[in-house]
Amino acid sequence: MRFNPLASLRGPRDPSHRFETSWLLPPAILAAVRALFSIYIFVTLIFVLVWDGMHKSLGGWVTAGDQFVYFTVLTYWGLAFYFAVAAVHTATYAHTGAALLDRFPRSLQHLHALFYSTVTVFPFVVTAVYWGKLYTGPWFPVTFDAWRNVSQHASNSGFALFEIVVSRTAPQPWVHVVCLLVLLALYLALAYIARVTKGFYVYSFLDPSQSGGSGIIAAYVFGIAVACALVFAVVQGIIWLRQWATEKKLGMEGKFANADRQADSLEAAETSKA
Template identity: 40%
Template sequence: MLKAGAADRTYAWLGISSSTTSRSTDLVTSPVISPPFVACIRLTLAVYTFGTALAVLIHDSGESSKHDAGGFFSYFTDLSLIGLTAYFWAAGIQTLAYTLRGEKTYPLQRWPRFLQFLHRLLYSSITTFPIVTTVTYWALLSGADTFATRYNTWSNISEHLLNTVFALFEILFTHCGPSPWSHLIFLIIFLAGYLGVAYITHATEGFYTYSFLDPHKEGPLLAAFIIGIAVGECIVFSAVWGLCYLREWLSRRLRVGAEATGVRSVQAGTREAIDEWEELERPGTPEFEGV
């Protein structure tokens, strides 16, 4: 019993309550879009992000590329895109299953809570990392070659602009979130882990994935860049949390208002019907007595 209670408290801290498996539909519904359209949009974005990742990978394998295909998995931008792809496939399929089953259940509700936690943690990552990637790229990395060719234009728009648009769809138009603050710890750990990937890439392949990670070039500013990105992640996470909270608050207010309006309409209709009956049919009225 003690172990079960400790597990429940741990999962509750991670944003997964014991009732999640039986009642929650926030992962597959929207306050403004029906589940079939949510599924359609998510699967469309899954196809687009997968196609983008595949095209970039193939391009990096070409002779004209400065790096080989192995370098694809060394860039945070590409890893963030893979996260978007994985989430939209997973969330799209869950939403499609929910729709096909008559909006009753979906598979994730019956899966172990650890998998539910991983799904929600993936949501937390794809609603913050793309925004951090977009801000970092346009603030520090964009240059003359950003729009130098058609490929550069398309790939940079897809990976450094549309990625944030896709994240905003999940933030603004679904019932997901706000993510528990405990997820921020994991996201900071992921960012710290990426530093290891970047420096392993330099040690094995001889290049820095991002110029600001070069300690010889940046010197003391390197620490400022690293801390700045971590702080930026905290700010983005807080902003996304606030947007999700505001969206759910507005959704509840609108739903309560609509329900109250519906109740008042029914009550008014019932009262009108009663008044009409009393006026026309009640014994003792002149019309009734003259019949």
Template identity: 40%
Template structure:
């Protein structure tokens, strides 16, 4: 049995069955630029228009969108590096494959979060938080479309049109722990700044419903993780024949009985 010693030996994190690596890299960086500009505009606007820039990082929506931004920049740069090496070498690689293992794990964890958290944001917002004010001004309409609709559209692009691998099961509990850590952020914000980022987290207003909301979001995250995992697996089976794994040298594999 051959055990690959290189991270992502099939280069699934930087390839697409539909797009050339350079095109995929350009698309990812374009989405990354859009997401970065969106983050900056909302941060600046919240400071200039309402003097609330200090609360920006208290919202899970913003933290999730920062994760989406980070993913498209990180994956875009890696994809461009792979495209460049592919032109010059038969054995194409990308930098992350030779980076320390902790950075590779963080890349996988980042993917696991952006593959699920944007859907959580979209579902919770439109199910619990949206109101008639969501589109009451051009700015609110743009910001809500960008952060509560396009966030999931961008992720769907990644899940459907690239060769990304399935989500490792080990990251299912990790993503739930991250959601739990956000609860800490929300209640620290309440204690230090006197408001709840999301009203459904206010125990005085919600009472016993609060536990239901928290458990429901955790269960919803687990269900979304499972759905995304098997959706990716289905895509791999449907279009797997179009994926061409790069050839690696024999010294990258270890043969064991």
């Protein structure tokens, strides 16, 4: 797969289709896997919402709606929509050799890259905070609760790891870490809005009476922000290592769409004739 780096100044932000290809899976298979991930996450979210609405002893659907103020749930919705969007882009690339993403304005292409950074960083933060701070045991006596928490606090990181390891994405711009911290700050504001409007703290460590005071809360918030930045740096390193191992050492530059390879061959033939 050849591409002219100068063409990226005029054409798509991602001229070699790194967001739609894998070094291991053909584009059609990658699209199918992403679609399956999206379906599983959407089904989980909707089933949990319906279950809570029907089984909450107090509040019913109103109480079930409170889940939308939890960072875990919001990031899980983010994963669902990311895999749905990524599946569409990958499927169009597999079918035509040109991804739907290529037709988007450059600003939306950059936002898709930022979307990728959120779904490859936030799930690890959620998993670490939940199992390291919030979960105290014993294991859930109700099978539904066990499945829900494993899906939202463990498999979420598995989905993120898939995108990091299996796709051909390159390391993302370091400015993304600033964007991620801004998003965390906005969520913190949402959490305290929920305290005012709904009368409860989303997480116990945000409650001064349980955490030990405002100073401890500030330390938790700062620690999570630092952890987010560190996770982003680690993800960048893993992506770089994957590129080095698969493309430089193993020569596995990627699985491309047939239409893309044919167009590349025609371009090479025309160039040789000229």
